[in-house]
Amino acid sequence: AQSVTQPDIHITVSEGASLELRCNYSYGATPYLFWYVQSPGQGLQLLLKYFSGDTLVQGIKGFEAEFKRSQSSFNLRKPSVHWSDAAEYFCAIYSGAGSYQLTFGKGTKLSVIP
Amino acid sequence: ETGVTQTPRHLVMGMTNKKSLKCEQHLGHNAMYWYKQSAKKPLELMFVYSLEERVENNSVPSRFSPECPNSSHLFLHLHTLQPEDSALYLCASSQPGAPDTQYFGPGTRLTVL
Numbered sequence: 499a500q501s502v503t504q505p506d507i508h509i510t511v512s513e514g515a516s517l518e519l520r521c522n523y524s525y526g527a528t529p530y531l532f533w534y535v536q537s538p539g540q541g542l543q544l545l546l547k548y549f550s551g552d553t554l555v556q557g558i559k560g561f562e563a564e565f566k567r568s569q570s571s572f573n574l575r576k577p578s579v580h581w582s583d584a585a586e587y588f589c590a591i592y593s594g595a596g597s598y599q600l601t602f603g604k605g606t607k608l609s610v611i612p
Numbered sequence: 613e614t615g616v617t618q619t620p621r622h623l624v625m626g627m628t629n630k631k632s633l634k635c636e637q638h639l640g641h642n643a644m645y646w647y648k649q650s651a652k653k654p655l656e657l658m659f660v661y662s663l664e665e666r667v668e669n670n671s672v673p674s675r676f677s678p679e680c681p682n683s684s685h686l687f688l689h690l691h692t693l694q695p696e697d698s699a700l701y702l703c704a705s706s707q708p709g710a711p712d713t714q715y716f717g718p719g720t721r722l723t724v725l
Contacts (some may be wrong), residue, residue, distance in 0.1 A: 532712075537725040541616070541716035544713065598667060600711075
């Protein structure tokens with residue numbers, strides 16, 4: 499069975515600083531990987547996804563993520579954080595094979611200091 | 613309305629009440645999902661409907677009863693809930709051939725007293 503671990507429950511960064519949110523997964527084959535963002539009182543919005551090919555994936559709102567098979571990681575990055583990026587971020591994995599199951603991590607809450 | 617909408621946004625109910633959550637998607641999708649989001653726990657998939665047929669039911673207690681009358685609407689009927697059922701209930705939709713890419717509604721915040 500697949501699983502996703504987000505080691506950081508809460509991260510605080512200053513506005514303008516760079517950001518990296520960590521995600522590790524467990525799955526036997528090449529997974530489909532996702533990052534979602536949830537702003538307060540809102541549902542989840544897809545930031546980016548990795549299926550295959552180029553291991554550096556570009557997403558919306560200036561985010562990118564890098565798939566590293568050797569480390570079973572899919573970390574999310576942004577070079578310069580804006581106050582509006584304060585939200586909760588979820589990494590997710592999809593195994594395919596006819597399943598409808600997206601397996602999510604517990605999330606990382608991002609706070610941004612002005 | 614665009615995307616995925618959910619009503620009500622907030623609901624408080626007693627353990628003996630019966631209530632329903634409604635989800636509507638305006639994306640032309642044919643698969644719809646109910647998730648439960650509790651504090652400090654990962655999102656839990658509850659039910660999936662594809663082309664109006666239930667295709668997944670992840671060991672959810674019978675006090676939760678889903679209904680999908682057509683591809684645009686999904687309901688979650690609630691009865692005799694427990695306080696531990698208090699959570700954010702999220703609806704999502706996707707194309708049936710692309711369950712990996714799901715679009716979420718804003719959720720219903722449910723409090724069971």
